[in-house]
Amino acid sequence: MESSSLKQDQRSQASDLESMVVRFAGDSGDGIQLTGSQFAVSTALSGSDLATFPDFPAEIRAPAGTTFGVSAFQINFGSGVVKTAGDEPDVLVALNPAALKVNLPILREGGLVIVDTGTFVDRNLKKAKYESNPLKDGSLDAYRKIEIDISRLTLEAVKDSGLGKKDALRCKNLWSLGLMLWLFGRKRKPIFDWLEQKFAKVESIRDANIAALNAGHAYGETTELSANFTGFRIGPSELAPGTYRTVTGSQALAWGLVAGSHLSGLPLVYGSYPITPASPILHLLSQMKQFGVVTFQAEDEIAAVCSAIGASYAGSLGVTSSSGPGIALKAEAIGLALSVELPLVVVSSQRGGPSTGLPTKTEQSDLYQALYGRNGDAPVPVIAPRSPGDCFFMAIEAVRIALKYMTPVILLTDGYLANAAEPWLLPDIDTLDPIPVTQRTTPPEQGRAFNPFERDPVTLARTWAVPGTPGLEHRIGGLEKSYDTGHISYDHENHQKMTDVRQAKVAGIADDIPEQTTEGGEQSGALAVVGWGSTYGPIYHAVIRARAEGLAVSHIHLRHLNPLPRNLGNLFDGFDRILVPEMNTGQLVTVLRDRLLIDTIPLNKVSGQPFKISEILDAIRDELLAKAAE
Amino acid sequence: MESSSLKQDQRSQASDLESMVVRFAGDSGDGIQLTGSQFAVSTALSGSDLATFPDFPAEIRAPAGTTFGVSAFQINFGSGVVKTAGDEPDVLVALNPAALKVNLPILREGGLVIVDTGTFVDRNLKKAKYESNPLKDGSLDAYRKIEIDISRLTLEAVKDSGLGKKDALRCKNLWSLGLMLWLFGRKRKPIFDWLEQKFAKVESIRDANIAALNAGHAYGETTELSANFTGFRIGPSELAPGTYRTVTGSQALAWGLVAGSHLSGLPLVYGSYPITPASPILHLLSQMKQFGVVTFQAEDEIAAVCSAIGASYAGSLGVTSSSGPGIALKAEAIGLALSVELPLVVVSSQRGGPSTGLPTKTEQSDLYQALYGRNGDAPVPVIAPRSPGDCFFMAIEAVRIALKYMTPVILLTDGYLANAAEPWLLPDIDTLDPIPVTQRTTPPEQGRAFNPFERDPVTLARTWAVPGTPGLEHRIGGLEKSYDTGHISYDHENHQKMTDVRQAKVAGIADDIPEQTTEGGEQSGALAVVGWGSTYGPIYHAVIRARAEGLAVSHIHLRHLNPLPRNLGNLFDGFDRILVPEMNTGQLVTVLRDRLLIDTIPLNKVSGQPFKISEILDAIRDELLAKAAE
Amino acid sequence: MNNVQTVSKPTPKDFATDQEVRWCPGCGDYAILKCMQRILPEIDARPENTVFVSGIGCASRFPYYMETYGFHTIHGRAPAIATGVKLANPELDVWVVTGDGDGLSIGGNHLLHALRRNVDLNILLFNNEIYGLTKGQYSPTSRIGTKTASTPYGSVDRPIDACQFALGCGSTFIARTVDTDQKHMPTVFKRAHAHKGASFVEIFQNCIVYNDAVFADFTDKAVAAEAQLHAIHGEPLLYGKEKNKGLRIKPGTVQLEAVIIGKDGVTLDDIIVHDETDKTLASLLVNLERPDFPMVLGVIYANPESTFEAEIHKQIESVKAESGKADLNAFIRQGRIWEVT
Amino acid sequence: MNNVQTVSKPTPKDFATDQEVRWCPGCGDYAILKCMQRILPEIDARPENTVFVSGIGCASRFPYYMETYGFHTIHGRAPAIATGVKLANPELDVWVVTGDGDGLSIGGNHLLHALRRNVDLNILLFNNEIYGLTKGQYSPTSRIGTKTASTPYGSVDRPIDACQFALGCGSTFIARTVDTDQKHMPTVFKRAHAHKGASFVEIFQNCIVYNDAVFADFTDKAVAAEAQLHAIHGEPLLYGKEKNKGLRIKPGTVQLEAVIIGKDGVTLDDIIVHDETDKTLASLLVNLERPDFPMVLGVIYANPESTFEAEIHKQIESVKAESGKADLNAFIRQGRIWEVT
């Protein structure tokens, strides 16, 4: 755990320290996610870099006031580079006792807590399982605190709106947002715009919300608060120039798939079955019908992947997506796709496992399943985006590999990436590389038979002929096929040959992906921290901090997991030790040991929560200071 | 490939060389499998050690006379130890041209081929895609041959039986069998007994078959044949004393499961869905209802595994079984079983993959799937029998581990083991170790709650309380559970703890399995050949032969694949190199590299066919002679 | 958890666990839970002998709140797991709780086969025409045009009718009831429990968050009497506040007709008397379309046949009886064996 | 493979591949194959536009023998894959070939949903009441007491009736025919093809190896005329060599009755005229039990509705029409964006 003195320490240091972590928390009915994301919008528009992470309750709508009904939204923003939602909040806004109860433990010592005292009544304290009132029993002594009866002040602020008490109280979140905007010097205008649009048809609510927002803001400016707190000032970040928006991983992934469809010229057919945390992609794509996207909510995951395979067979870009248990159900069909060598993108949104596990929590424990979870010798390319925005580009990469190599591709994302948001430099779609696709249309010479398993000599991709094309009628299936004719073959040597060529095809993709580089730090040194997927943020910051401390550490982040970049072994050779943080029990470690025969130091966290920067930093220090001292 | 001179060479050597490989081949309608297995019976009763391997056509009943309709049965028997069905047949019986066409290529040079000339007519030659008659065009020059018009001789032999021509011709197989019994000095009595029993109700067929058998036998004894061939004499083998029978892997596995049920006192509930090559276990168990076995042919593999889980939940011994694609479908439910920690045995009968692959061919390519094919961090014990008879004991071992550790266990067998037969020293069930089972019946003390996830401090197995037990009512499910109460828990630290304990439980089984030993050869040396599953036979013989050649090689055969035996690393340290033959692209190699961080030499064969002894022997020589000479 | 060691008759409270109920406030599931906890003591159910098996979904959280044995399994597979439970121990009282997504989307096949095999399960399908747990996507029972997270422009799939499906699967017991009807629901649950074989009960359940009031046209207090027909075996199929409306066979056809007694010469004698063993009638009743016809509730079909697990065990017992004491040592020594000395 | 480059009308031979047909000699599948190769030219099917999608089983080998596009997929999933094909290209003529195991056991759920969604597929279920390919285990359509490799003492599961199931799934087209009937089968295939939406055809197919003659009681030449009723829309439901037997509504009930014209005062007017759009009648016809009633063959139900893929694409087109030319660059720039300079 990061101590507050350490934090102080860092504050006096390099560029990435000018950041602030704010956590909004309240009942699921309190509109916390909205408050948080609007705060993020206003912050982004002020030019800060940021990262956000929503923390939903597992229940749809848990009983009000209970601890398991608490919803939270965390944002980390700063003038430096921000790649995680932050280890420990510096500021906590707690709109009821349960929110305080659940979130206080992670507030950094000395942090600021803002509470709505109006909710600290017996009934709520009891629901939150508080034995005594934490505002009075010294529980908050280690923190700076602002106690405001936000409930009462909100009711007062909106009393002219004509709303009933229940609806009026709903504006609490806007009141708090107003206060926070003041605290960090953010503009109210974007929020006004948003409220105008959202409540265009219900003026009373729009006006009440505006009134609450203004009241909260005014409260900061004019009341007793200004005596103690002058507000924080976080300047704009030094992001690369360009047009930005905030984007979640789910959004970027959905858009990336549509971009892949656009770049390849193939219509997107997306077959999926709802499951947390993969569903948002389905929802987003179903709103993109103007791009010709077909979304199909299948009867189950098997039908979902099968519909995508059928669509690819018929010449479209078939994509399916799910999470752990649903991906397990798709295994047999993914095997079919690789056996008949049809393009297919499988998005796997990892969540806490095994079994149903922790559906709303994040984890990286489905790497094994992606690499090995099929019968037979069944290699499949596996890639993983490292940040919300990267989901866009890796979705395109998945489409590219699937189409170029006529193969299913598994893209591993996770619950963190799906929901987390960051500012994203908007790409110009028109400047992205097109994805060339060849669907054969010429029939074979008279008297010669068409072999759908004729291969491109370089990529080893088979020939794609699409139903509807005259003269190329053919049959494919999951039984072994003759290398020479594509017909069913039980021949011994042929099976060996086909097994080898399937393997060689996937292995050969290594020639078609970038060589591995380091994200931060030199190409050699005492320690490399090697990660994949959503651990990018915490590793990135931990390595920068460690380097600021003078430690010889570099960050290597894998986006291609199968095949691995060709030069990976060489790159690793330059380091004395390899530290591998993963949100699982060591699945990448298995892969690296197997493929490269190297020993690594696993750093595993399976708690449903992303790594903290400090946890990785501690491990780096441990390797380079403590162990070195031994 | 083994050359004939090499074979000659071996014939002059050690104990395992006094063996003979005979292959019967004909149309699927020719009764080849019956002929072969009756020959095996008579051979076994003469005291030879033996191994058999049926080679069915993929089609149910392919058109008569075609090459893809050829059925074959191979038997290797001898006075030494016999652990494979043999590399290359010494004798081939071909009952039609297609059978000759398909099987001649594997007959050893100089081997003996016996053909039914009566079938070598134009129509059949054409069906077999022969351009000219192989009996006349010199195709058989490299072999010794016996040409007999078996068809005509059979018709003659049975002409008094009153059978129509078609039925009469069906006796061809018995005629050939008679001839082969003469050739190897085997007794006809067991065949008479069998015919008596089988055709008790159709005397005409029984008598015709007996007549054909006698005629074939007499033909060998009295006709021109005896001038050239005096018959082979293979003496009895030196098997350990005791009562024997021949057993296939499927039989031994089914009986082993029933034995496990008997030894644990729990009724067996077997939920399965037919699939090649796993179905025979279902068929065999459905004939064992007198043991209280419940067999349930489910609507699919998912329902099959679920029914077994339900049965275990209700206190029975739940077992399910399938092959590659069906095991893939069970992945999600296996995850449930491991999450709720219920005993479950999953039998995976491997066949050629990926996808539908080569259903009737053998392969070892589902090791990855067994070890890694589930979402989440989901460790499951995996074991693999090495011979047909060993299936019995490993089935019991699977039951033992499942019940003792409250976990699903995957038992990996394959198409070869399922169908291959060997003489089996019958165990005395009464002397086998009982499998103790504790199903808790005492309610917790008044006022204390029952925690179904309370663990045995040594095995870490959770407490099993079965519906129907008063006072122990509880709920389980696939969401993460509290270590302390068993209730649903979203707590971060608890998830880590549960993940760790699930891992520790499975890892701890290493303390409860035998240390790894070598099968043949010293505990150290220049080379260890490491195998698992059905490669046992060819590795065994190859190592013996190599040692006879003076090579410092040992055989290590793994029956426990997860966890691995504790001492495996130490054992490997004693060898300069490790050769790993596998019928896949190197799946055990991955495991060994990962777990032990050792380099190995993979020897892979993915042709749907078992290894030949010679292929492994060549690889050994290559390592120890060729490479050493470099 | 409470400790049932005495043989005193359990009360509804004895069937409630100490776990906080975590459905949305106002969810129809609460009423169903309450009903279940109420009827179990009335039918002399023993907690230790009662098992709730569920899949995944809001509805499938049910077992956690019942102080009986409970198994919250995986999505769609509850009927298959419950079948295994009954095969292992036919004595247990097994209830399956499932949703319209769990039971009719991913789990359709297992539901089909549990019904056709007639496994002795009480299957409760909580139909809210929506996927609740995953935050509101349309389900196979959602009507065409339903706008949800996954169908922003309205769904185009033709919905399935749960009872019609159950009939097609050869179900031996089919009933319908409404979450809020605490008078009707208990009678249906009790009948389902009493039926030996697979009892299929569709409960119209309101999801207040994602599909509020979707059944209001026949469940609203104001219209219920006119819009619901409670089928009772042996009684005429009448409805309406005055019980003056009814169903009759349209003369010369195999169609039903909604008529008013006293109008157009219709008398009580014209009204069909409900025969719950008549499959064709059941098919007609479940096929009636709102709003021209009332929604038929109650036990629509009940025609007991012997159960799957009973037949399985009967077969085992008969083999046992025939073969005498089974001896595994002897069994594996059947056929050719030989001695090596 | 032959090369269809000319626009000449294909012949049955053009629809046959060069692959050796590998069913058992005498298998009913041969006759179905022959019939299909015969009718495709007659309905002007183009090989390049025709797709056969199958699961796994003997029946599912079908595509290998059709010189069209073909996809031999995985066990039970053909309807789902075929749905994807139609979503991608609604113009294709897609036939699904499945067996009683493939379609009603492992694949029951996909069949259900393809039928209820009314995807424009021609679904042929080869029902031989057995698992052929895996060497003879009983299937969900096998009658109680069927002795097979997995049921040496006889099966105890109640079988499902394929057409009854299809009705329960909301199928819009249901027909039955017999493998050996080369006069009847073509008419059914043509009707199935002409029907827009999911056409469900059950073919009674003889597995000569594992379940020989299981349909002999109504397919044997000697008894066929008396045992089969060929339903034809608009014509009375008559059967028998003399066409003097028929079905009528048992007066005052919703049951059918087999009657003989001229006996007990029955006249031709009493006989129901087949109305293939009447779902209740369809339900009565598929439920008739042998041997008291004839086996009803032909198009039992046909009631077209708009197809799933058409509705999906209609929605896409309407969104497109409303939104104008879609621009991804513009789309991702909707909402809050800002410039960093």
Ligand SMILES: Cc1ncc(C[n+]2csc(CCOP(=O)(O)OP(=O)(O)O)c2C)c(N)n1
């Ligand atoms: C294999 C798998 N696929 C998908 C999910 C996600 N999921 C959980 S519940 C559910 C549907 C719930 O709908 P329903 O059965 O109608 O229950 P309700 O929540 O409406 O009561 C889905 C899609 C899952 N848990 N597992």
Ligand SMILES: Cc1ncc(C[n+]2csc(CCOP(=O)(O)OP(=O)(O)O)c2C)c(N)n1
């Ligand atoms: C996932 C999976 N499970 C099981 C099998 C084995 N299998 C192949 S076909 C079949 C059943 C065949 O029966 P049916 O569908 O009636 O077709 P038929 O052979 O009778 O034409 C089975 C169980 C398989 N190939 N894949």
Ligand code: SF4
């Ligand atoms: S989402 Fe709907 S069904 Fe689920 S608990 Fe809430 S109200 Fe009930």
Ligand code: SF4
């Ligand atoms: S097993 Fe039966 S269904 Fe299969 S090909 Fe042979 S006869 Fe036909």
Ligand SMILES: [Mg+2]
């Ligand atoms: Mg629902």
Ligand SMILES: [Mg+2]
């Ligand atoms: Mg069949």
